[in-house]
Amino acid sequence: MRYARVIVGMNHPQTDRVFDYHIPEAFQDEAKEGVRVIVPFGRRNTKTEGYILSLAEESEIPLEKLKDILEILDDGRPIFTPQMLHLAQWMKEHYFCTLNQCLQAIMPTGIKTKSTWQVLLNEAADVSACKGGELAVLEALKEMGGSSALSELEKLLGSGVKNAIQQMQKKKILFLKQKMIRSEYKMEQRFYSINNHTSLWENTIKKVETDKRLSGQKKLLHLFKEKSEISLEEIKKSGIGESPLKTLLKKGILKERIEQIKRAVFSLEDYEKTTPFFPTAEQRAAIEEIEYQIDLEKKKTILLHGITGSGKTEIYMQSIAKILAMGKQAVVLVPEISLTPQMMERFISRFGQAVSITHSRLSAGERLDQWKKARDGEISVMIGPRSALFMPFSDLGMIIIDEVHDNSYISDITPKYDAREAAKFLAEDTGAVLLMGSATPDLVSYHKARQGEYLLLELKERTGGGTPPKMQIVDMCKELEEGNRSAFSHILQQEIAINLEKGQQTMLFLNRRGFATFVSCRSCGHVMRCPECGISYTYHAKEDVLMCHYCGKTVESPRNCPECGSKYIRYFGTGTQKIEEEVRRLFPRANVLRMDLDTTMGKNSHNQILEAFRKGQADILVGTQMIAKGHDFPNVTLVGIMAADTSLNTGSFYASENTFQLITQAGGRAGRADDSGRVYIQTYQPKHYCITHAAEQNYKGFYEEEILLREMMGYPPFGAFCSVVVSGEVEEDIAKAADVLGGILQTENRGNSYFIMGPVPAMLFKFRGEYRQRILIQGHDEDPLVQFVAKCVEKGEQKVGKGIHFQLTRNPLNIV
Structure with missing residues (x-):
């Protein structure tokens, strides 16, 4: 007997663990690692989407207490490869979020399972005792034919209707039924053919030829004299309506075949085929070094530092050609979608239909189809922003990160992952080469290359002999x-x-x-900076003050420049x-x-x-x-x-x-x-x-x-920061919660050497209806620092009330 270890699709910390489920006999073949399922969850056995992380022959929970998996989704095809499950687990531990949040980030867009609740009226129940809100619910349900979605009743009668519904449930006047709605943004094409040349077929032909009322059926059947199978689109173009088609299908004269279509996001006809350029000596040396790394069992991360116009893209393409020749696949990350059309032009012209693209401005269905092409082996190269990293390739051979310095590789929503770090983990897990390129690498990556942790390749000349501007x-x-x-x-x-x-x-x-916004003197160029942190003050117009969002120091906005006395000092922008x-x-x-x-x-x-x-x-x-x-x-x-x-x-x-x-x-x-x-x-x-x-x-x-x-300042790569944003809807509550956490951090810091700054109001003090305070903690070593802060946050969560949220971020790019 086999069991499935399932993570349920909920983001609450208390559900962020594996639950064992029994696999019914009917699902024994379909239940696999990475498959989506519907399971009963909680005391009420609410139908919930989940994901099988692993299978087991034994469970610590007695069989009689185990619940059955209710349904296997996606025809039993996994939506997470083993490598993507490994990556999700790493992201959970590295970026302080639930495993489900990581799986949702990795999961392809365009697959949805939504749970709704239907309210059903018990026609046989005694409603004479109903009063107040119950009467309003009763009247609304009768007008809706005896049933309604709970969300519709809430829209009509307000959120307070839940109390009335609970009371009516107890009296058995109405029932709640859960309904799972599954939608997939897929495109289908319908085809029709003759079911068989039976006597029924012969009789139908004779009938439509002589009966003028059946001219539509006659016209439709005549189409099959030229082709054995005809698409619905062709039938519509012939001017034939749906009625003749439905009639012939119902009679069994015609049969229908449905084919799923994977949408293309470009037409190959729009691109001219190109061949590799003859590389310069610098390019050739870089390509040879990359090819050498490809053949190694233990590979080094490669940093390609090349001035603008030095031909980094050609190096990417010639390196990928070797990967494709080995039967492997490659992912090319670009910093934002405005880059993609030009990258696409170069890659499509070189590699044709082996390339595809994904980005946020494609429709959900288009993105899902590109994901399916990667899963089904129909493409070998995917180009896109950070989400392209999650393609389900079967044998990933290379990850390229173009413009590796770009901050758009860091997600600003949970999970707040850095695609560069995630790519490094994925490359090590799959044995792929990680190649990062930039004319201006981020200092941390360049420092690692200088220290020998990464392999540094340099391009100092423009291709074609052009001169820099x-x-x-x-x-x-x-x-x-x-x-x-x-x-x-x-x-x-x-x-x-x-x-x-x-x-x-x-x-x-x-x-x-x-x-x-910052304050600068237009006469001498002086910028108002915090003397403690060396960071420019931020101007707050409402209070007319300057604040350092690292340590919280506040000063009045000056009327004259403290450096030269000029009156031309103001916020800039x-x-x-x-x-x-x-x-x-x-x-x-x-x-x-x-x-x-x-x-x-x-x-x-x-x-x-x-x-x-x-x-x-x-x-x-x-x-x-x-x-x-x-x-x-x-x-x-x-x-x-x-x-x-x-x-x-x-x-x-x-x-x-x-x-x-x-x-x-x-x-x-x-x-x-x-x-x-x-x-x-x-x-x-x-x-x-x-x-x-x-x-x-x-x-x-x-x-x-x-x-x-x-x-000198202990900033990365010589130190690390950890930011905690405390947020909630009530300003006083979040201020108290931030003080509580600040006190815990100070207490736990005794005997340590961490530098704690704050709490102070976040630069964006109110965001999406929530007030925000921020605490910044600085330390020498990143992992011990983060573990220290996480431990303090956990204690803080136990001491504050509901409605308070703590968001922990490693080395934040900004402190908004």
């Missing part, structure tokens, strides 16, 4: 001294005019985060819309496109904007970081970085690193064809090491300065 720093303080209060320096205005005259294109990049408006005012004849969150809400809007610009339908493209990464526009010869200071002063110790990356990436868009590019970096801090090194395109110089500061 000329980058020039523009001091906006001097512009102000000269009376220019515009967002555009004089030199940038002149250069845009020259580009328009030459018929060349310009990109204007604003590296601004919508929620982050200009949006892309205002930049677009000023461009149109300064250059009324220019065709301008804007690419930001507002203009890219539609399904294909990213691709449409980029394609329009690539085809020369606009002279100037204004945008956020969406336009900075990976796009290749041969006619772009000018890039203007409007305000480098905005990302430099976000209140995060990652600010300098992020700013260097953004400037370098944005600058790399200029001069990627025959014409050399020009890049203008507008800033109020022209001597900041981050900006000077970016202008010199000197990654190593920036790394050497930044890594010294990190070491």
